[in-house]
Amino acid sequence: MSTADRSPLESEAKAVLESGWWSGFHNISQRCKWPGISCNAAGSIIKIDLSGHVFEVEVGDRFGELNFSSFPNLLHLDLSGCQLGGNIPPQIGDISALEYLDLSGSHLSGELPPSLGNLTRLEILYISSNRIHGSIPPQLGKLEKLVNLSLGGNGLTGQIPHFLETLINLRSLDISRNQFDEGPIPQNIWNLTGLVFLGLGRCGIVGPIPSALGQLTNLELLDLGSNKFEGSIPRDIENLKKLRYLNIRNNGLTGHIPLFLCHLTKLESIILSLNQFSGSIPSCIGNLSSLTGLSLDSNLLQGSIPKEIGNLEALRSLDLSQNRLNGSIPSQINKLSRLSDLVLSFNQLSGSVPILSATKLVIHDTGNGCCKIFPDPFEGNKGLSPCMNSSVANNVKNSKRPYYLKIYLPIAIFTTFFFILCCLLLSRFKVKNNRAGEQPAKNGDICSIWNYDGKIAYEDIIAATDDFDFRHCIGIGGYGSVYKAQLPCGKVVALKKLHRLEAENPAFDKSFRNEIKFLTEIRHRNIVKLHGFCLHRRSMFLIYEYMGKGVYSTT
Structure with a gap:
């Protein structure tokens, strides 16, 4: 190998050593x-x-100590979740061959360096979920090969940049959850006709939803939630035939839910909550056979629940709460065999509760021939009978009994054995409990995680999941939904958010925490480790060790 050939390798080796990132490794x-x-x-x-x-490599505040110009062949740099802290070093623009850069969730602050515009070969740029502030530098407009750009979940200010139109190869654009100046969506965004995902949620956008949105005919995921949109949904959205996820929650939209939404037959999730939609729920919504989630809560909807909802065989989550719906609950809901999250509370519904024998909702016998679903999805409907037919409900429970025995009996036996052992070691546990990182917050809210180096608050969980955004959801079940989240320490956990807040019962607080602390000590290969819990006036969730491949039970 010639000297010319060795020089770049020697330069790389020196840069790796001097960075200090791999301080525990010495054989260069x-x-x-x-x-x-x-x-x-x-x-x-x-x-x-x-x-x-x-846990093997320590970057941290050494981020700026890497000689970036010494890596002429570096194509891929992923430091996501590494708790880098500080600013993005401007020297990062010296990695001339870089095609992939991921700095998301790394506790970065400061402003985006204009030198990022030098990375003209870049195709993937993720800097989401940090503390970046200031405006987006116009130099990013030179990154014409960008396919995915994610700057969401920061504190970016100024206007949504007009130069985005130069990024003609973009397939995914997420600038949501920032602090941009209030104003309309820049019209040149509609030139990005290749977009598959557009994330503009919580961006300070005001005015009507532009009809030009219909030009993005390749869109599959659209997030416009938590802005200040007004007026009605434009008819041009009917052109988005590939749309699977539509989120326009928490805006000021009015008018009726448009019938043309029923023409978007690939829709899997519709979220129109927290608006001012009036009129009735269109019966044609039953034509959306791929729909798994429908959230129309907190609007001004009237009329009855259309029986055609029973045609949505894939539906897992249905929330029609806090409207003005009346009449009886259609018995066709019983056909929704995959339904595991149902909320019809605080309407004007009347009559009896349907049997719901085919659903995965949990039915409990309260005595006196009365069976109810728990948590109760029907509260706040004064004219609605709280009971369903007990004989049919009992048949449902009996049909499930062998399954539950098979799954939970071994766990019950193991738990009983372990409880006896815990009693013998009570004094040891008392010492451990005194060390628990329990943090009382405002209004009596409590979050506690064992074996966690630092403190955790409800706001940290909200930030990590973007207020339990759909994109972080990895499972939905009868008792709750499971979300993947990265804690401030960098540790990735699974959060099981329960559908109802049982903690509203004052007697629940102590017993719940005692039970949870007991469960955290269980060690068994068939049980996912529980790290702690969070008890808040808005929601309650358990904090589990994160395991891949969908091992979490949400029922």
Whole structure:
């Protein structure tokens, strides 16, 4: 190998050593085998991915100590979740070959450096969920090869930039959850006709939803939630034939729910909550056979619940609460065999509760021949009978009994055995409990996580999940929904958010916490470790160890 050939490799080796990122590794000749490093056939580093190696590699405040210009072949840099802190070093613009850059969830602050515009080969840029402020530098308009751009969940200010129209290859654009100046959506965004995902939620947008939105015919996911949109939904949205996810919650929209939404047959989730829609629920909504989630709560909807909802065989979640719906609950809801989250509370419904024998909702016998669903999705309807037919409900429960015995009996036996052991070690547990990181917050809210180095508050969970946004949801079940979240320490956990706040019962607080602390000590290969809980006036959730491949039970 000639001197010219060796020089770049020697430069890389020196940069790796001087960075201090891999302080626990010393054999520099083996750097291609170090955590997070990949090399090409010539031994030059082409990829640094430390997102899964946060406990083996320490970057932290050393982020700016890497000589970025020493990596001429680096294509992929992923430092997401590494708790970098501080500013993004402007020298990052020296990685001339870079195609993939992910700095999301890394506690970064400061402003976006204009030098990012030098990365003209960049296709993926993720800097979401940090503390970046200031405006988006116009130099980002030079990144014409960008396919995915995510700057959501920061504190960006100024106007939504007009230069976005130059990013003609964009397929995904997420600038949601920032603090942009109030104003309309820049018209040139409608030139990005290749967009598949558009995230403009919580961006300070005012005025009507532009009809030009209908030009984005490749859109599959659209988030316009938590802005100040007014007026009605424009008919041009009917052109979005590929749309699967539509979120326009928490705006000031008025008028009727348009019938043309029923023509978007690929829709899987419709979220129109917290607006001022009036009129009735269109019966044609029953034509959306792919629909798994329908949220129309907190509007001014009147009339009866259309029986055609029973045609939505894929439906898992239905929330029609806090409207002015009247009449009886259609018996066709009983056909929704996958339904696990039902909320019809605070309407003007009357009559009897349907059997719901085919659903996954949990039915409890309260005595006196009365069976109810728990948590109660029907409260606040004065004319509605709280009971369903007990004989049919009992048949439902009996049909499920072998399944529950098979699953929960071994756990019950194990738990009983472990409880006896815990009694023998009570004094030890008292010492542990005194060390628990319990943090009382305002209004008596409590969050507590064991074996967690630091404090956790409800607001941290809200920030980590973007207020339990749909995009963080990894499962939905009868008792709650499961979300993936990254704590301020960088640890990734699974949050099981229960559908109802049982903590409203004053007697529940102590017993709940005692039970949870007991469960955190269980060690068994078939039980996911419970790290703690959060008890808040708005919601309650359990905090589990995050395990991949969908191992969480949400029932």
